[in-house]
Amino acid sequence: MKKNISDYKALVNEYLQEALPIEPGCFKTLYKAMNYSLEAGGKRIRPILMQLSYEAVGGKGDISRYLCAIEMIHTYSLIHDDLPAMDNDDLRRGIPTNHIVFGEAAAILAGDGLLNLAFEYMLEDALKHGGTERVRAAYILSQASGIKGMIAGQILDIESENKVINLQTLDTIHLHKTGALIAAATKMGAVLGLGTPEEIEILEEYGKDIGKVFQIIDDILDKVSTDKELGKPTGSDVKNHKNTYLSFYSVEECYCIADKLTKRALLSLDNLKGDTTLLAQIAEELIKRRN
Amino acid sequence: MKKNISDYKALVNEYLQEALPIEPGCFKTLYKAMNYSLEAGGKRIRPILMQLSYEAVGGKGDISRYLCAIEMIHTYSLIHDDLPAMDNDDLRRGIPTNHIVFGEAAAILAGDGLLNLAFEYMLEDALKHGGTERVRAAYILSQASGIKGMIAGQILDIESENKVINLQTLDTIHLHKTGALIAAATKMGAVLGLGTPEEIEILEEYGKDIGKVFQIIDDILDKVSTDKELGKPTGSDVKNHKNTYLSFYSVEECYCIADKLTKRALLSLDNLKGDTTLLAQIAEELIKRRN
Numbered sequence: 001m002k003k004n005i006s007d008y009k010a011l012v013n014e015y016l017q018e019a020l021p022i023e024p025g026c027f028k029t030l031y032k033a034m035n036y037s038l039e040a041g042g043k044r045i046r047p048i049l050m051q052l053s054y055e056a057v058g059g060k061g062d063i064s065r066y067l068c069a070i071e072m073i074h075t076y077s078l079i080h081d082d083l084p085a086m087d088n089d090d091l092r093r094g095i096p097t098n099h100i101v102f103g104e105a106a107a108i109l110a111g112d113g114l115l116n117l118a119f120e121y122m123l124e125d126a127l128k129h130g131g132t133e134r135v136r137a138a139y140i141l142s143q144a145s146g147i148k149g150m151i152a153g154q155i156l157d158i159e160s161e162n163k164v165i166n167l168q169t170l171d172t173i174h175l176h177k178t179g180a181l182i183a184a185a186t187k188m189g190a191v192l193g194l195g196t197p198e199e200i201e202i203l204e205e206y207g208k209d210i211g212k213v214f215q216i217i218d219d220i221l222d223k224v225s226t227d228k229e230l231g232k233p234t235g236s237d238v239k240n241h242k243n244t245y246l247s248f249y250s251v252e253e254c255y256c257i258a259d260k261l262t263k264r265a266l267l268s269l270d271n272l273k274g275d276t277t278l279l280a281q282i283a284e285e286l287i288k289r290r291n
Numbered sequence: 292m293k294k295n296i297s298d299y300k301a302l303v304n305e306y307l308q309e310a311l312p313i314e315p316g317c318f319k320t321l322y323k324a325m326n327y328s329l330e331a332g333g334k335r336i337r338p339i340l341m342q343l344s345y346e347a348v349g350g351k352g353d354i355s356r357y358l359c360a361i362e363m364i365h366t367y368s369l370i371h372d373d374l375p376a377m378d379n380d381d382l383r384r385g386i387p388t389n390h391i392v393f394g395e396a397a398a399i400l401a402g403d404g405l406l407n408l409a410f411e412y413m414l415e416d417a418l419k420h421g422g423t424e425r426v427r428a429a430y431i432l433s434q435a436s437g438i439k440g441m442i443a444g445q446i447l448d449i450e451s452e453n454k455v456i457n458l459q460t461l462d463t464i465h466l467h468k469t470g471a472l473i474a475a476a477t478k479m480g481a482v483l484g485l486g487t488p489e490e491i492e493i494l495e496e497y498g499k500d501i502g503k504v505f506q507i508i509d510d511i512l513d514k515v516s517t518d519k520e521l522g523k524p525t526g527s528d529v530k531n532h533k534n535t536y537l538s539f540y541s542v543e544e545c546y547c548i549a550d551k552l553t554k555r556a557l558l559s560l561d562n563l564k565g566d567t568t569l570l571a572q573i574a575e576e577l578i579k580r581r582n
Contacts, residue, residue: 021438030438030446080403085395104376105449108399112371113438115403119410120433127426135418135426142411147312147321147404155321158396 005048005278005285012047015064016071021117033102033110034117037075040093045214046070046181049282050189053203056274059193065125066137066192069118070185073145076114077154079107086158115145137188144184153177162241167248174215175208182211202268206279209265213258213286219244220254225290258287296339296569296576303338306355307362312408324393324401325408328366331384336505337361337472340573341480344494347565350484356416357428357483360409361476364436367405368445370398377449406436428479435475444468453532458539465506466499473502493559497570500556504549504577510535511545516581549578 020035047067054063082089082097083104090100099107119138126134143149153176160169186207190200222237223246237244245254265283269276311326338358345354373380373388374395381391390398410429417425434440444467451460477498481491513528514537528535536545556574560567 027438027443027446029450030443034438076403080399083399085399106446108371108374108376109442109446109449111403112367112406113442115406116433116437116442120430120437123426123430123433127423127430130423132418132421135414139411139414139418142407142414146407146411147318147325151400151404151407152318152321155318155397155400158400159320 003278005281008048008051008278009044011051012044012067012071015047015068016044019064019068019072019121021113029102029106030109030113033098033106034113036101037079037098037110038072038114040075040095042071042075042093044071045282046074046185049182049185049207049210049279050192052276052279052282053186053189053207054193055189056203056272056276056279057190057193057195057199058274059189059195063137063189063192065121066134066141066188069122069138070141070181070188072114072118072121073141073150074181076111076118077145077150079111079114081154083107086154133191133194137192140184140188140191144180149176149180149184153180157242160243163243165243170243170245170248173243174212178215178218179208179211182214183207199272202271206265206268206283209261209268210283210286213261213265213283216245216254216258216261217287217289219246220251221289221291224251255287262287294569296572299339299342299569300335302342303335303358303362306338306359307335310355310359310363310412312404320393320397321400321404324389324397325404327392328370328389328401329363329405331366331386333362333366333384335362336573337365337476340473340498340570341476341483343567343570343573344477344480344498345484346480347494347563347567347570348481348484348486348490349565350480350486354428354480354483356412357425357432357479360413360429361432361472361479363405363409363412364432364441365472367402367409368436368441370402370405372445374398377445424482424485428483431475431479431482435471440467440471440475444471448533451534454534456534461534461536461539464534465503469506469509470499470502473505474498490563493562497556497559497574500552500559501574501577504552504556504574507536507545507549507552508578508580510537511542512580512582515542546578553578 016038020038021031047070050067050070051063078092079098081087082092083099089097091097097107098110102110119142122134122138122141126138145151153173156169156173157177160173183204184207187200187204190203195203219237222244245257249257262283266280269280307329311329312322338361341358341361342354369383370389372378373383374390380388382388388398389401393401410433413425413429413432417429436442444464447460447464448468451464474495475498478491478495481494486494510528513535536548540548553574557571560571
């Protein structure tokens with residue numbers, strides 16, 4: 001029977017469940033805080049994209065360590081992003097944010113712990129299996145999550161609050177803050193599946209396009225959705241005086257841009273020989289999402 | 292001419308200078324904050340120990356990436372440790388702490404950035420050189436700095452404030468918070484230098500012993516030194532209601548324990564064939580240090 005996207009999500013959740021650090025007795029708060037945010041749900045879009053990209057280039061082995069690693073890094077970034085000194089958000093995925101439950105010190109350390117664990121987890125696997133593609137995948141993730149990737153996006157985002165920025169700066173923020181990790185997911189999948197240089201490039205470009213769609217829709221939902229639908233406070237962009245695509249375009253124009261990007265992403269998938277049905281489905285659903 | 296410890300420190304500072312991320316224009320605060328703490332000085336004891344251990348087992352190549360990585364991780368831990376939600380310290384190495392200069396948000400992200408950069412830096416090198424020993428060294432560091440190492444020590448330390456703990460718990464804190472990274476430094480050096488399993492074990496044990504000496508002397512200096520001598524506020528352990536070795540032993544008893552550990556560390560070095568003169572000198576100087 002053909003698998004669908006929710007099967008992949010279930011698979012990722014299973015891997016994460018196995019990866020959840022087991023509390024060794026004396027460091028309870030740290031482990032509870034890490035697991036709380038890892039288990040809080042979410043779309044698991046990054047690991048799902050990685051696994052689908054892996055299969056699209058013919059990968060058949062177990063890359064669960066890398067699926068978990070990218071979700072750990074995404075989760076740590078949310079924990080730190082929600083801190084009072086950063087976005088100061090109380091609600092995430094429908095439940096109180098990490099520092100609200102465990103306090104700021106534990107939330108900072110839980111974030112540090114997840115970031116560190118992602119690399120520990122991949123390095124252990126790379127050491128066990130040998131070969132270069134696993135080291136390369138870990139390196140790609142480190143670049144995407146680092147100071148030329150996601151963290152750069154975070155600082156620019158924070159520094160741009162309460163300021164008038166231009167569209168180019170907004171694009172730079174999103175390309176780094178959200179786009180880098182999504183494009184890393186598809187690229188890592190292609191690398192781990194031993195894809196050709198062309199396949200790797202196609203999947204990276206697909207990731208960049210849908211990453212931008214993801215962010216545009218995020219901006220729209222923050223404005224037009226309700227707290228309940230979204231699982232986090234809507235209007236937080238306005239509250240934090242953040243620039244969004246809606247500072248530059250109407251909702252209709254945003255959907256038009258997202259539509260063009262989605263079409264380009266779908267077109268690029270045609271150049272892959274493997275099965276890309278679900279990658280196409282994700283691209284189509286991203287633009288329709290309501291939370 | 293024979294090199295001395297200050298030559299090694301100069302070498303490490305040179306490597307760090309080259310490793311300092313170059314500001315790409317739009318993420319100024321992040322890069323400034325990272326470089327501020329990396330350049331703030333410090334003893335560079337971990338990279339020096341790694342390089343000496345590397346040479347003690349006959350290593351002759353360039354391991355600058357790993358020397359920088361361990362110092363980046365040490366530096367990030369200090370930045371996060373000093374935050375208001377953690378130890379809330381205003382002074383470090385004689386200058387204002389990172390969040391005092393750059394604000395809390397930038398300090399959190401600078402810490403995240405340095406942690407991430409350490410792995411990015413090692414993975415790039417491991418990918419370039421191939422072989423397993425570099426991946427293994429990065430994995431050892433990830434374990435030491437992670438949730439079963441340094442981060443575990445941090446959370447237990449914070450949770451033990453204002454509480455009466457026993458000596459075993461205090462030992463657990465220090466073994467994780469300080470000892471893990473120092474023992475990782477010597478072990479990584481031995482692994483990178485292709486030491487035998489016996490050599491790797493001897494150098495790891497040496498690292499554990501002097502790591503504990505380092506912490507015992509730290510506790511003493513916090514009580515008996517002056518702010519100026521130490522470059523950071525003394526009495527901070529009392530201020531933060533921290534348990535230290537002085538909660539259990541007198542200063543004289545502490546020196547006696549440190550002396551025994553130092554002697555054991557020196558004795559274990561006798562089992563190595565390579566030149567261990569400077570490793571022995573470091574062990575002897577640690578117990579005499581005044582800052």
